[in-house]
Amino acid sequence: MTFRRVIYNSISSCNQHLKSVYFKPREVHRCVAIKSKMSLNEAKKIAAYRAVDEWVKNNTAVGIGSGSTVVFAVDRLAQRVKEEKLEVVCVPTSFQARQLIVENGLVLGDLDRNPQLNVAIDGADEVDKDMVLIKGGGGCLLQEKIVASCAERLIIIADYTKNSHKLGEQYKKGVPIEVVPLAYVPIREKIQKQFGGELKLRMAVAKAGPCVTDNGNFILDWNFPQDVNFHWSDVNRDLLMIPGVVETGLFVNMAQKAYFGMADGSVKTQDK
Numbered sequence: 001m002t003f004r005r006v007i008y009n010s011i012s013s014c015n016q017h018l019k020s021v022y023f024k025p026r027e028v029h030r031c032v033a034i035k036s037k038m039s040l041n042e043a044k045k046i047a048a049y050r051a052v053d054e055w056v057k058n059n060t061a062v063g064i065g066s067g068s069t070v071v072f073a074v075d076r077l078a079q080r081v082k083e084e085k086l087e088v089v090c091v092p093t094s095f096q097a098r099q100l101i102v103e104n105g106l107v108l109g110d111l112d113r114n115p116q117l118n119v120a121i122d123g124a125d126e127v128d129k130d131m132v133l134i135k136g137g138g139g140c141l142l143q144e145k146i147v148a149s150c151a152e153r154l155i156i157i158a159d160y161t162k163n164s165h166k167l168g169e170q171y172k173k174g175v176p177i178e179v180v181p182l183a184y185v186p187i188r189e190k191i192q193k194q195f196g197g198e199l200k201l202r203m204a205v206a207k208a209g210p211c212v213t214d215n216g217n218f219i220l221d222w223n224f225p226q227d228v229n230f231h232w233s234d235v236n237r238d239l240l241m242i243p244g245v246v247e248t249g250l251f252v253n254m255a256q257k258a259y260f261g262m263a264d265g266s267v268k269t270q271d272k
């Protein structure tokens with residue numbers, strides 16, 4: 001097995017689609033499984049580039065989100081830092097984000113030294129009409145929410161498949177909920193009883209057993225009932241009251257603006 005194949009196989013037990021952006025287009029063409037993602041990647045790229053161009057200014061601290069769309073944002077940020085000699089400190093939301101910052105030669109910060117960020121730029125699994133987000137499809141919700149809460153603005157970058165009227169319309173994997181491992185069974189039962197739906201312990205892909213987050217926790221993916229009109233702010237608060245729930249992938253009243261890369265090459269924006 002070649003070194004590149006080992007890397008390809010090892011990318012993310014939690015987030016398979018990251019593979020498509022870690023490999024150059026030339027290599028993507030060779031792999032049938034990720035070839036169909038090309039237009040989505042172009043959509044992610046135009047959204048990410050536009051958001052970085054509009055929101056990252058000189059002498060600022062920027063939260064760097066996680067996932068496949070953020071790869072393009074970091075790429076653009078690195079270009080701008082080089083070309084415009086921008087001074088920007090980047091605070092990561094995951095191990096993946098930390099690696100992206102370091103590998104792109106950007107200045108790595110942390111919340112100890114940069115507790116207040118000018119902006120955080122992050123992806124989302126779904127964005128509804130009220131700008132409520134589902135995040136955590138790649139298992140990075142906890143640090144993402146902390147970093148977003150420290151930023152003056154949370155700017156979302158995504159492709160057109162994330163743009164929904166109602167949560168659950170496009171993203172079918174449910175709301176990720178990060179939980180302390182020893183409590184996952186009682187938490188699963190409590191949520192099922194209180195809200196209905198089904199919760200699945202997220203399993204790792206290239207590892208036996210469950211997906212373990214950067215914080216050493218498990219993830220329950222809550223496939224919530226589609227026929228209930230949830231008030232997401234209340235649901236989020238109630239979920240967080242359950243002992244052992246560390247964080248939810250529901251981001252309510254956090255994002256101010258979303259950029260969606262569209263299939264026709266345009267970028268659609270949505271404001272809170």
Ligand SMILES: O=C[C@H](O)[C@H](O)[C@H](O)COP(=O)(O)O
Nearest residue numbers: 067068069123136138139140
């Ligand atoms: O846990 C992962 C993060 O919340 C991502 O921002 C989210 O899953 C969107 O990722 P992507 O840009 O790969 O669609």
